Amino acid sequence: MFKKILVANRGEIALRVIRTCKEMGIKTVAVYSTVDAESLHVKFADEAVCIGPAASKDSYLKISNIIAAAEITNADAIHPGYGFLSENARFSKICEEHNIKFIGATAEMIDRMGDKSNAKATMKEAGVPCVPGSDGIILTYEECEKVAKKTGYPVMLKASAGGGGKGMRAVWKPEKLKDAWDSARQESKAAFGNDDMYMEKLIEEPRHIEIQIVGDSTGRACHLSERDCSIQRRHQKLTEETPSPFMTDELREKMGNAAVKAAEYIKYEGAGTIEFLVDKHRNFYFMEMNTRIQVEHPITEQVIDFDLIREQILVAAGVPISGKNYTPKLHSIECRINAEDPFNGFRPSPGTITTLHAPGGHGVRLDTHVYAGYTIPPNYDSMIAKLITTAQTRDEAISKMKRALDEFVIEGVKTTIPFHRQLMEHPDYLAGNYTTKFMEDFVIEKPKTEE
CATH class of the missing domain: 3.30.470.20 (ATP-grasp fold, B domain)
Structure with missing residues (x-):
């Protein structure tokens, strides 16, 4: 069993993980940004390390700072909670390379299931029912038109790297498809640095x-x-x-x-x-x-x-x-x-x-x-x-x-x-x-x- 777990998150989920660790007799390390210094997860953990300023990219998303915090506190595992780096394949891989157990999916598993298009293809192979639509990433608008026609309107355009509703567009008529294609790709690129799109049949009253x-x-x-x-x-x-x-x-x-x-x-x-x-x-x-x-x-x-x-x-x-x-x-x-x-x-x-x-x-x-x-x-x-x-x-x-x-x-x-x-x-x-x-x-x- 692990001797010490670093919780790479904040707020209620960090506190939730710390409570279970205490019940299991496992020491905990909280990490926090400068604006979270007074948060309860910092107060309740056995140790706490400041990992950067308020901006997520400089603290809770800063892999090098989190790994450094784990190493200086001798943590042998990291629990990522949800959000932030919890589904980041690179973070999972770096933890493995530093002999720190990532309490979550492997990098390979995150890559396989984190990309929605790849996940859908994998589930088809497994025999799990999937929504009709494209077989993978749609590369061009011309292909987008063909898939929409084959699938049948209404359709839903989705960002392959998406989440939280970003890069999603419902399209009810063919004449609305081009605007939806352009705006969804732009939003996805801005949110995830990736404008890959795929398409599914829009399920009504879901x-x-x-x-x-x-x-x-x-x-x-x-x-x-x-x-x-x-x-x-x-x-x-x-x-x-x-x-x-x-x-x-x-x-x-x-x-x-x-x-x-x-x-x-x-x-x-x-x-x-x-x-x-x-x-x-x-x-x-x-x-x-x-x-x-x-x-x-x-x-x-x-x-x-x-x-x-x-x-x-x-x-x-x-x-x-x-x-x-x-x-x-x-x-x-x-x-x-x-x-x-x-x-x-x-x-x-x-x-x-x-x-x-x-x-x-x-x-x-x-x-x-x-x-x-x-x-x-x-x-x-x-x-x-x-x-x-x-x-x-x-x-x-x-x-x-x-x-x-x-x-x-x-x-x-x-x-x-x-x-x-x-x-x-x-x-x-x-x-x-x-x-x-x-x-x-x-x-x-x-x-x-x-x-």
Whole structure:
């Protein structure tokens, strides 16, 4: 087992990893930028090393500084969390070259599954259902026209190196294709330094349902059931739940088997997620694979009583998995609390938290790194907390979430708590009747101001 793990991340996920390491008797090293010096992950780790100024490229994305921090603290493993360098093949390879265990996918695996076009081709080989579209990268606009005609409109152009909705364009008519091709490539080039595009059939009324998998060094894999991530804004998830209200036992078995098949085909090692689009007829199609821990992993942990971070560490240390597939016995919902103003286009709201009252009680979990007096920097993602409620049924989990949101007080900055309160009252959400298009029609009601 590892003696010391450096956590190459910040915020709530860094704190989450540190907590499990402490429970396992493993020493921890936090890394931080100059603006994160007062963050809780820095205070709770056994050691902490400043790795640079506020800008991510000079700190949390600076591989040389992170490796240096690991070497001077004698860390024998690095946990990358999610985001930043968690799916960076070069970082994984450099860790290996420095005899530091990267608690995540190998460089080869990240290269194979991180590029969406390559991942789709690999999944086709594995016999996993894929969305119809191009066989790989589309090199020219002329080829783009031919693929669109063959696939049939509507189609979706996607950046091969994409993520977070960047470089994606839905095209409903042939005359709109050229503008979409040009703008998607420009956006992808600016965001990822790569303008490679591929195309898929646009799935109408889709749900975004992902299967959590874990694989070990023996080549075996298992699944830990599904998460429904369909409530999104601009392809950014807002809330997730498990089990999905759209799922049937038959569909869960089919999707779970497909995910395990995919993981074992590529001999995947570690925790990962196979993401699917599911249409209104419950046909499912491979979308992408995330070769890391997910933001929404706590809801899976809650419904099957399973520490995914612990499992990541054990697998990285060579411990084989049980091989058991899991079915949720409870229902769990996660609301992502962002420092954003939901009444003004979800505009970021950095600043100092003056008051914080955390919700509690049976079935309530709060993953956060903030506290009263903490200053939220403007340099990073605006998520400041994840509120998770778990109960015997979906209705009970929703009722618990309403109560927890009412208790959750954050003053000094704007947050998305009011949005989540309204979401938990929406009749379509309550009925489990939602798709990835849900937010397009959702109207956030502004509070009545006093005269």
